[in-house]
Amino acid sequence: MTPSQALWERLTQFRLIALLAPASAESCLRAYETLHPLGVVLEIGLRTDAALDGITAVRERHRDALLLAGTVMTAQQADQAIAAGAAGLVSPDYFPSVVQACVAKDVMCIPGGLGDVGKQLAQKAELYNCSVGELRQRYPYQWAHKLFPAMVGAPTFVDVATAWKAVYEKLTIVYTVGVTADNLIEIVRRDPDSIMCGSALTRQIDDGAATAAEARRWLTRIHGAHSK
Numbered sequence: 001m002t003p004s005q006a007l008w009e010r011l012t013q014f015r016l017i018a019l020l021a022p023a024s025a026e027s028c029l030r031a032y033e034t035l036h037p038l039g040v041v042l043e044i045g046l047r048t049d050a051a052l053d054g055i056t057a058v059r060e061r062h063r064d065a066l067l068l069a070g071t072v073m074t075a076q077q078a079d080q081a082i083a084a085g086a087a088g089l090v091s092p093d094y095f096p097s098v099v100q101a102c103v104a105k106d107v108m109c110i111p112g113g114l115g116d117v118g119k120q121l122a123q124k125a126e127l128y129n130c131s132v133g134e135l136r137q138r139y140p141y142q143w144a145h146k147l148f149p150a151m152v153g154a155p156t157f158v159d160v161a162t163a164w165k166a167v168y169e170k171l172t173i174v175y176t177v178g179v180t181a182d183n184l185i186e187i188v189r190r191d192p193d194s195i196m197c198g199s200a201l202t203r204q205i206d207d208g209a210a211t212a213a214e215a216r217r218w219l220t221r222i223h224g225a226h227s228k
Helices: 003-014 025-038 051-061 075-084 096-104 117-128 132-138 157-167 184-190 208-226
Strands: 016-020 041-045 068-070 088-090 108-110 144-147 172-176 195-198
Touching: 003 041, 003 088, 003 108, 016 025, 016 172, 016 208, 025 041, 025 051, 025 208, 041 051, 051 075, 068 075, 075 088, 075 096, 096 108, 096 117, 108 144, 117 132, 117 144, 144 157, 157 172, 157 184, 184 195, 184 208, 195 208
Parallel strands: 016 041, 016 195, 041 068, 068 088, 088 108, 144 172, 172 195
Antiparallel strands: none
């Protein structure tokens, strides 16, 4: 099993990503060591100079760590994040060069935005030399898109995801921006296969107990809503 396949299994089981814009490599270690035992996947955003060092630090201490690199917007960033040890990449928009860099190494790539779903799936299929339908069957970890922003102003963007899934069967949607422990319940009820991503989960990263408690609260609501 490749790292991307293992990461996909974890994401689809626990359905929660914590986004961190790291102040230091040590903050990445603290976040990972607090959240990983709970099943939460850590996404380290390439928004600070500490991000790549943080991915490297986590992988050096925890050889089997499955990390996401976020805010990846160029092929160079993609290559650097993969080299540092990221098992999957997330972008705020659809960047064809990032998709190409990831597929070349068979690494999970989750583009984002309010459109271009079909474009990114078609590009992946072309690069894998398969049909779009075969992409979902053979590379399920590439059959995903990030709804960004998801919950800004009103929950109307959830309807966008519903429309996508009507065309791209069983597409996995990662919901981010504006997602809270309260409104995620409604998202999960409308999209039982959804994955949540929140930066609120790392706001108190220096307080391990508080961070773990908040993560448990999100997980309880995700899986409680899923069971109803």
